[in-house]
Structures are given as C-alpha cells and as structure tokens.
Amino acid sequence: MTLPVALSGTDVIGQAKTGTGKTLGFGLPLLERVTVPVDVEAGRAKPEQLTDTPQALVVVPTRELCTQVTNDLLTAGKVRNVRVTAIYGGRAYEPQVEALKKGVDVVVGTPGRLLDLAGQKKLDLSHVKALVLDEADEMLDLGFLPDVEKIIQLLPAKRQTMLFSATMPGAVIGLARRYMSQPTHIRATAPDDQGATVANITQRVYRAHSMDKPEMVSRILQADGRGLAMIFCRTKRTAADIADQLAQRGFASGAVHGDLGQGAREQALRAFRNGKVDVLVCTDVAARGIDVEGVTHVINYQSPEDEKTYLHRIGRTGRAGATGTAVTLVDWDDIPRWQLINKALDLKFPDPAETYSTSPHLFEELGIPAGTKGVLPRAERTRAGLDAEELEDLGEPGGRGARSSSRTKADSSRTKSEERPARTPRQRRRTRSGTPLGDETAAPAPTAEETAEEPRTPRRRRRTRAGATETEAAPAVEAVTTTEEPAKPRRRRTRASSTAPKTETEAVAVAVATEVAAEEPAKPRRRRTRVKAAQPEA
Template identity: 65%
Template sequence: MALPLAISGQDVIGQARTGTGKTYAFGVAMLQRVGKPRKNRKKPRGLVVVPTRELALQVTEDLVVAGGKLGSRILTVYGGRAYEPQIEALKQGVDVIVGTPGRLLDLVKQKHLDLTQVSMLVLDEADRMLDLGFLPDIERIMKLIPAERQTMLFSATMPGEIVGLSRRYLSRPTHVRAENADADADDVSKTTQFVYRTHRMDKIEIVGRLLQSEGRGLTMVFCETKRACDMVSEQLKERGFAAAAVHGDLGQGQREQALRAFRNGKIDVLVATDVAARGIDIDDVTHVVNYDCPQDEKAYIHRIGRTGRAGRTGVAVTFVEWEELTRWKVINNALGLDFAEPVETYSTSPNIYAELHIPEGTKGVLPRAQRSRAGLSAEHVEDLGETGRHRSRRERDERTERAERTERRERPARNRQRRRTRGGQETISPETVTEAVVAGDVLAPEAGPVVQEAAEVAAPRRSRRGANRSALSEALADVPAASAKDGGAAQEPLFDAEAEEDVVISRGIANLGDFEDTENFDDSGSDDFEDTEDTQEFGDFDDADDTEYAEDTEAAAYRPAAPEAPVARPEPERIIPPSPFAIIFRSPDLAVDDDDVAPSAASERVQQRRRPSQQRPRRG
C-alpha cells in the first residue's frame, strides 16, 4: 500500500507491526527515485535516519540487496567507528546515507557532509528515537534539508509527539496503517506467550531448563540493565550454553561480533538490552525470554516481535517478580492479554515442563555431550578503529589483571642496599663483625657500643676454664707495626703490662675469652694475672675498683640519654547526666564583673530622642 504512494513522491506515515517489511516499503521507492549513480554527483540524495547502530547495519544490508542491480552507493554512518573511512567514502561520492542522528550532525559540523541536495528523507522507528531523546537532533537535521523534499515516517506505534512532528514537517501526509483482523489473529496464534510470576534467585535456573526444551532454536534473552546482561551471560556460559551479551557498554566491534556469531549459529543465546529489540531481523529465532519485565507495552511488543516473524512460529516467555506485578497489569490491560494474574512458578513446578515442552528430569546445566556450539571466541573481532571504546566490566578486570601480571614479570629486581642505624649511629652486620673477629681485626673504641655489641654477638663463646691463650697472641701479632723501611718509628705493642688497664677500658678486643686460673700470660714483660670464677670477659685485675669505674664512665659516654617520663595531664571533669536521655551543655562564662550591660534597642531610641538635635549651620 505504501509503495505506490512513496514512488509517486507523496509524504507517507507508515504504521505496521514489526517484521512486516517496512524497510522495503521505503527502500525500493528511495532507490527508484535516486536512480543510477553518476560520476559528477557526489552529494547524497537520500537519507535514512535510524535510532540504533544495529538497525543502521540491517537497513544498509537490505538496501544493498534491493539496489544490487542499480549499483547504488550506500554508506552507513554511525558512532563507534573511526571517522576517516566514512569521510573518505563521502569524498568519493554516495547516493544514499543510512545513519544515526549523532554521527550525522558531527559530520555536518565538520563540513564533511552536505545535505543540501537530499530530496527524500526517511525516519525509521521514529517512536524509538523519541524515547532515546533524539527529537531535537531530528529537528536540526530537518532544518538542514531543503524544504522541497519527500518525507516518510515509519513506526510500529504512533505516540502523540510523533503525530505532532509529522504535522510540522510533513506536507499533507497519507497515513497508511497495515492491519488485518484475520491476519492478526493468525499471527497471535503463531507466537505463543507465557507469563510466570517468579523469584529473582530462581529465574536463571528456569532459563537454563527452558534452553533445553524440544525444538528450541536461537533464543534472545532481554534484560533491563547492562549489568544484568553481563551477569546472565556469564552464568549461562558457566552452565555450558553458548551465550553472548549486547549492550551499550560494549565496543562496536564487540557488538557486531556477537550479532554475527548469533546469525551464523556459533552462539544460540543472545542476552541483550532494548538496544537489540528494534528492527533486528534474525532468522530462526524460536524463543524470546523477558528476563526482566518490560517498562511499557511498546517495549513488550518489540521484544516479542523478534520471534514469529514472516509467518514463523515462536514462543515468548515473560518473568514477572512480585514488585513488578503492578507494571505488568498496566501492560496486560493496554494490550488486552489474559495474564492479569500470572501463575506463581518455580524451576521445579510441573507446569513449565508441560507448557514449554521441557523433558522430565532436565536440570539447569547443559550436559557436556550437547555442547556443540563453537562459542563467541570462534567469531573474529573486526578492527573498526573505534572511538570512545567501552568494554564490559569483566573484560576490563581481566585486562587490568593481565597488565599488572605483565608489569610484575617485567619489573627488575631490587638491588638497593640498606644501612642499619641505631640511635643515629650506623650499625655493622654480625656477618661483617664475624669476619673481622675471625681475621683477627681489632675493633677501635671509637666504633661505639653498637659495634662492640655486634662484636660480642658475633664472637664465639669460650669457656671460663678452657680459654685459649693463643687467640690474644694472634690478634696482637696481626696488628701492623711501623717498619724501618718506611722510616716510621717502632710502634708500641698494643697489649702491655703497664697498660693492661687501658686495654680493658678500651675494650678493643671483643670477647677474646677468659683465661685459665692456672696458666699465665707472658708477653712483653707483662705481669701474671689469674682468672677467678668471678671473671666475666677479661678476668679480675688488681685495681678492680678503678677498672669498673673506667668501664662505667665509658659506657655512660656511649649510652643514649633515657627518655623523659611523659607528664600526666589532668583529666577533664566528667559530667554524668542523671538520665541517658538527658542532654547537658555547660557553656563557658565569658563575662567579667567590669562588663556593662548591653542596652536594648528601645533604650537606645529613647536616648537618641533626648539628645539635642544638631543643626547644620546655614551657608551665607
């Protein structure tokens, strides 16, 4: 009905159910009026505006098939792709452009697209563009097109805003409404509808059993949010089903990859939001599942319209939760359905096995023997040079984890040397001190108590009774002395009988052992001394009191000052209310005895009246 009117050049408003061939109704007429391409004609003469990217691709495919013999140059323009290929195609020349409002306005703003020669404009799925907020963009596009044009508007529903738009921009349009009572009755019988009142935690189990019903082909599952799409898709993959998600957070390449895999049969379950509910024509879709209740009757019509297309049969299953009953009753009354009170159903209810033809004993997990689909990974991802690419939350997490793992693997090992300090003084590791003691090095007293402590820890323990006298002699023998060749004076021996107290005071040798009480140490005329049971490190000497005093003096020099005890602060006075519900606030008294009482406003006015008025002196 609309085709003769469109070819004759009249404005048309087409309203028909989804899947009735609205694309060819305006596509054939547009290609016929545009004619064959010419070399000297590069600006487009036909423009088709669609709400979604997937619908733009599908309309382009249908127009390419319809205009194959004419050789018409058709270009698809939508967001998510790189600008350069589209700009290059516009420079070479096109006849018909199919695009979304946003990218069309971007190209016009960049002066790459000229719409001054467009003679035919088509608005497909106008009600959906209205829902997405594209009405101001559509009005801007119409102002860029010449006033003498043919405008056709096609939609499954016709809200008041679309009627007002048609009255402003269409010239004497003809409203074509394709309805047939007998055909509608047949179509309704071919699409079997089921509505179940289910619980949120049990819906995924029902879907898992529904996907194993007899005669099931490709299935579309519609969710309300993008996060719900990802969740349902991942859970179905874990249960063994070949599923993929399509929503707005995915890149355009990923969305087209999922649709191609669904059309090619590599996956049989497509989980999507309402972005895939309009105009997507895929053969062999036998089941549609409304995982979340639709927002209104229009969304319900477009969702279940993905199945039972072109005379085929289909099954539409809708899940309604308890809090969604009111919304579903509105949809049921608007469409005149018989599901005002959905039956309460669970995954173990016998009615779903009988109504959906699910074999008895079926569980929510697909058996491994039936997992024959290749999956989404078998379909390649086309590099579209995407702009503003977005990915799903799970993929972003995987990419972040993979990047962190690569960074940890490529990070060089740390080779930083740390200095150990104690009390502001640098310490020496026990290994270094052990090497010094084994080599016989004498640690100077200037090294500090930290070094001496490390030396004591590193030095080997020696018994009181069986001390080795050779350790002291070896340590003294390794001390370098000034030779005659160097011209230096003879160095005094480090351990002398006269300076044995100094040796004890300096503590230059760490833990050299205790000397036996029965053996004498003879060196450089040193006196004999005995080791008693009270000897700790070097033995007891004659001047025991002086030695202990010297050791205490030196230790006090190296010992850090003891920290001062913290001053105890007086605790504030605690106010204990008589009742836990009472609120006590004690404000500070800032007034003093010398303060005057502030006068009131009334007293100030009285004083001003009593003051004599001061008149200004008159001039001249």
Template identity: 60%
Template sequence: MSDIESQPPSFAELGVAAEICDGLATRGITRTFAIQELTLPIALSGQDLIGQARTGMGKTYGFGVPLLDRVFDDADIAELDGTPRALVVVPTRELAQQVTEDLQVAAAHLPVRLASIYGGRPYEEQIKKLNRGVDVVIGTPGRLIDLHERGNLQLDRVAILVLDEADEMLDLGFLPSVEAILQALDGNAHQTMLFSATMPGAILTLARRFMDKPIHIRAESGEQDFTHSSTRKVTFQAHRMDKVAVVAHALQAAGRGRTIIFARTKRAAAQLADDLARRGFRVGAVHGDLGQKSREKSLHAFRSGQVDILVATDIAARGIDVDDVTHVINYQVPDDPMTFVHRIGRTGRAGHTGTAITLVGYDELAKWQVINDELDLGEPEPPQWFSTSPELAQALDIPTDVDETVGPETKVVGQVPVREKSPTRTTARRGGSRRRRGGHR
C-alpha cells in the same frame, strides 16, 4: 479464489526495477508483506508518506526498495556523483547496521554505494567513507548532525529522507537532532517517509511541520496491531531466585532455535549471560556496558549461528532483525506496554511461528498488570510456576529429564565475565577510609 489469486503481489508486479528484484531473490524474497504492498506504489511516486506497522512487518523494505529504485533510476533525482541522494535516520547503532545489511542485499546489482554512520566508531573512518563517495547514508541522529555540522556530510542534494522507528527516537531523546536534520534539508525538494510502530503527539507534530501532505498507511488495525498472531505467548509468575533455572529449562524446549532473552538492566543482562555460559549454553550479550566492537561481535555471532542465544537490554530491541528467532524470553518485565510489543516482535516474523515467554517476578506483578490491561492480553494473574513445575514442561514442550547444565562451561561472546565480589573484599573511599561490603551504596 485460487491460491495464485490470493497471493500478495511480487515486487516485480509492483514495478520495482529488475536489478533490485534479482538482489532480493537471492534471499528468497519475491512477494511483498502488507506494509510493502501498501507503501511501494506511493513511495515510488515520490509522495510523502507515514507508514505505521508493528515490529517485524517488513518496514525496512517498505521504504528501502522504493528508495533504492528512485536513487538508481528516477528522472526527478540528479545523477549520482558521490554526494548522498538518500538519508535514512534510525535510533540505534544496531538498527543502522541491520538496515544497511538489508539494503545491501537489495542493492547488490545496483551501482549505488551505501554507508552506515553512527556513534561509538572513530570519526576518521566514517569521514573517509563519505570522502570516497556515498549515495545512501544510514545513520543515527547524533553522529549524522555532528558530521553535517563539521562539513563532512553533505545534505544539500538529499532527495529522499527516511525516519525509521520515529517513536523510539523520541523515547531516546533524539528529537532535537532529528529536527536539526529536517531543518538542514528544508531548502531541498525532497521526499520524506516516516515509519513508526506508534504515533505519539510529538511525532505527528513533526510530520505536520516537515512533511508535504503525507499519506498515512497502516498495515493492520485493531488488537492484532500489538502482537503477531503467529507468536504463542506463555506467561507465568517466577520466583527471582528460580528465574535462571527456569530459563535453563526453557532453552531445552523442543524446536528451540535462535533465542533472544531480554533483561531490563545491563547488570542483569551481564549476570544472566554469565550464568547461562557456566551451564554450557552458547551465549552472546548486547548491553550498555559493552563497547561498540563487542556488541557488533555478539550480533555477528548470533546472526551467523556461532551462538544461538542472545541476552540483550531494551536498547537493542529494535536493532536485532533476524527472521528465524524461534523464542523470545522476557527475563524481567519491561517498563511499558510498547517495549513488550517490540521485544516479542523479534519472533514470529516473516511467516515463521514463534514463542514469547514472560517471567513475571512476584515484585513485578503490578507492572505486568499495566501491560496486560493496555494490550488486552487476558492474563492479569499469571500462574505461579517453578523450574520443576510439570505445567512449565508441558506448556513449552520441555523433556522431563533435562538438567540445568547442558555441557562444559563456555564464554559469553563479547563480554568479560562478571566476577562476584569476595565477602571480605573492601573498597577504597576518598580520604583513605574503607567501606565494608554491605555498607551504604
């Protein structure tokens, strides 16, 4: 078979409108990934579908391209009049932003207006957008249903509904809001597309209740579902007191580009970001203690190259969609196997190679073994390495002469520095008494 014959089909060959193909081509996107190749013919026909694929497989354009094509030029969908024809529901603000940005690329040559609607922003600015006229709305469940119940978001003419990362919406407790949105559309004749990495029972029940004979598409099968074959995994046990030094060394590995470091808690993320900034690294942070504007500032700095390291908690794991992330570092072991999958799915994407580094604390070994067994990773007892271990330098291609500090102290984008408490500082309690540091917390 020739190289030409073995290439995946282009968007144009699958019948996508020329205007959309032109928009995608500006980003060098011409040929489809597996999930796109499988879903496009079905989605363009208006059929309900369930798309199942791991993170980084191209799901956004798997639903976004046919959605835009149909809204733009499908006789079954009413002409655009400023009320939404398509609704994309996503679990997080960051993912709403990313999906909107991706669809704006594809819609650059279309007379289709898009808007992001999510919490953490003033209602007034989003209501103004809707009043000016919007054809495609991308948003989070809570804010969408709030605006609908207020009468600001019309859903009676929505012809296409997409539920993206449905399993994450279930995990975050958004199922009641999602059901309310589905019920609001129940009187409309509309196409529903549901995309998810996993299919818990509650999601399948939702599909049976609200979808019309959906076709279930899986872009892969077997063990490779869990991790990208293009991602090299380096896992080892690290002492808690040495983890920052380990990360500082790992960030000086040969070929290291954009890097995402995942911490399990917002406090750990904030502290690690500050520790790295003090060592001269260019760092941004995304975690729950930051306001929406600060999180947006950090993500913009990361995407634009102002910083090349982003420290994040798991709430941001599915909202960071940058194809050229070279390294992902698990500073703390996640709580469950699928969170691990979503974390390391941030690298090795779209034809790129990547490295996923996992630091297993001595007190995290049992948690790691659950992940190892579930995903069949073959490393129940990772080796014990330190920041100075030659095995670490060899595994990650770290020069032998690196130091923990790479330059003058920097500031973490989007984050006020974490200040250590003074040993003599006391904290006021109600009633006027004071509690010394080291007392009951």
C-alpha cells in the same frame, strides 16, 4: 500498500506490526530516487544529475539497527551499484570520513554521529531528495527528537519524507505535521489478525521469583524444537550477569548492552547470526528492528517498561510468517506494571500463575522434557561459542568503547605485554658520602687498629649569648682541661638587689620609715557587719 504511494514521491507515514517488512517498504522507493551512473548509461538521467554527496538519508535510533538497514539496502541496490554507508558512533571517525569523501548515495546513521559530522562540514546534506525516519517512536523515547529536528533543518525544503514505526505516539504525529507535506497514513494489518500482537506468536506469562529465574530460563532453553533464543533484561548489569550464568551452565551465550564496546556488541550479533551462539542476552537496545532468521524463543527475563517495549521484544520471533514462542517472567513487584501492559494490549493474562522451575505446568506448556535440569548436558554443547567469532578492532573513540568486557581487556593487555620488550630492572647502588661501596678506586675503609690509635675527639658545644655574631668566623679552640683556675661563680640578680636604694639619703629615709612603723601600735581591724534588725520596745 506502501510501494505505489512512496514511488510517486508522496510523503508517507507507515505503520505495521514488527516483522512485516517495513525496511524494504521504504528502502525500495529510496533506492529508486537515487541517480547513479547506470541510469545515465541507460538514458534515464542526465550526467549533471550525478553527485558524490548523499541523495537519501535514513535516520535510525540504534547502532545495531543502523548496520542491519545498511546491509539490507546494499543487498537491494547491488544490481544498480548504489553506494550505501553507515554512520554511527562507537567507531573511528576516519573510515567514515574517507567513505564520504569517496562519494556516497545513501547514508544510514544515528542522530548523534550525523550531527557531529555535519557540524564538522564532513557531511553535506544539501542534496538529499528523500528522508526516512525509522522507529521514530524509539527516537522519541531515547531523547533524540531535538537532534532529529536539527538534522531536518539541514535538509532542503523540497524533499520526500517517510516515517515508519510499529507504534505511533502523539509526539511522533506532531513531528509529522510540522515537517511533512500532506502525508498519507498507511496502516497495514492482516484481515484475520486482530489485536496488537502477531497471531502466530504463542505467549506465556508466569509469575516467578527472582532467585529462581536463572534455573527456569536454563530449563526453558532445553525445550523441544528450540532454535535461536533472545533473552531481554531491563538493566545492563542484569544482562551481563545472566549471560555469564548461562555460559557457566554450558550454553553458548553472548551479551549485547550499552556497557559493551561497539566491537564486542557487533561480535556478539555476528556470532548469533552465524549460529556460533544460540542465546543472546540483551537490553532493549536490541529490541528494535533486529531481524535474525531462526529465532524461535523470546524470554522476557524482566517485565518490560510499557506495552510498546513488549511488542517490539516479542516481535523478534515469529517474523515473516514463521511461528515463535514468547515467555514473560513477572516478578511479584512487577505485577502492577504487567497488569497495565495486559490491559493496554487486551491480553488474557491479568493474573499470571505462580510458577517455579519444578512446576509441572511449565514443562507441559513449553514442551520441556521431563527430568530436565538447569545445566546443559555435555553431549548437547555443540556450538562454537562467542570466542570462535573474531573481535573486530573498530578504533573505538573515547572511554566508553574501552569498557567493553573483562575478557576483551585481558586479551588486549596480554597482547600488549607480549609485544613490549622485557624491561631491565633498575640497579640501585649503595654509597657512603657519595662514594660507591663497591668501587675499586674508592679509598679503603679504616681498619680497627687505625681507629684505636687515633681516638676521635668528642665535639664540644659552645654556648653563646644572644646577639653574638660571626660565630662561624671565630677560630676553633682546642678543648683544654683547666684544673688550676676554678671557674668563677655565676652572678645572679635577685629582686631584693634590684630594689635596694642606690644613695645614702634614700637609705636613711627607709630606716626612719621602718622605725616609725614599728613604734605605732597596730590599729584594730574594722569589721563590717550587717545592720541589726530593730527590736521591739519592752
């Protein structure tokens, strides 16, 4: 439905369910609008129409979706030799800048890195003929809408704009009205497919306890006919924890979340696509557009935030006409959130059944063999695992890429320690008065006999008055014991001596005053009493 309208150059708003081929819906018209040397040789274009700057731009919200769209466009444009380059964060700048210098026809990128390179004048968007916004509602949720508007302002006013997504909130429609010219809104649904979800996906919802969830997931992963499986979590910490627990239980598991470096994220996705890993634990960063063939089970370990996230999560299975199973484990605290999702999508699970890892209906509904335990038997551990996939060095900039994983850190530190030469330990030398103890040229220490013959004179401390100067210049005085001349007693000034009269006249006056004081009788001491209260007359 999209191809005839998009090939004519008209702006398009495409809306369809996940797994219905939206990538080629905008990819083929995009490749047709690009002018390449093959067109000049065939006479369909003139030589002056050729350029090394990008002629088409695709903006996507996540790095994983960026690499997938790039690979799809490279496959579709292989015959015409269309140059497609992926521009996204988490990788080194230099290879991307070199690819832009060599010339590129189509650029697929995330908003942040596109704006960064455009601001550095390394990315020229003045010749873009067609713009595609893929998963526009996710860019709105991630806060990329202001960046997308800045990118649109760098493009020529005369261009074709196409917007594709499975869900269309009001803000995305507002964006389309501002930057699109008379767009054609195409919504593709199958005649026998009613509702928002894909009909060939079997949905199961259980009320589960958080402490029993790892055991439940381990048993669900051993169901009959289970191929590749994706497990979605709300938080990065939960995703890393579940991936480690499943690895300990014998499953070949990998993790994709925001705390991993870009190299570790791409390593896990490559291992999942190649079959070395059959369980991928991820956050919602991998819920958009990831298309892996053979995914039969999707498990929502934690309830999604809203109905859009639920649709995109379960859309990783049942793609391109295949069948799949979606299992949602709802905790007691998430029941109100799930009931809102159930009502919005018109599902049939308003009150999920309370389920545990030993519940009979869990084994019956999901086809789990009886007697299955939470540990994968050793006979069934046939996958190579995540370690079999090579970890590519992407030259990740900044500190975020360094926080990849403990295993990656250990490997890198081990490699560096092997390459670095052994360090010679520092030799400390004991000295005495600046002379090394073990030095042969140093003077020998005095013996006990020499020490006994020449007794050491004790140091005498000299007490000086305050104000005495030039103490250093005074000659040294030998200590001599004076027994003939006794030391003079130290004079002490008393208060009486300091107040004694100094003249005869003063002495006579003091004596007379003393005699007069002795002759006069002492006056009685007056005592002050309170006034007696007036007594009544007799």
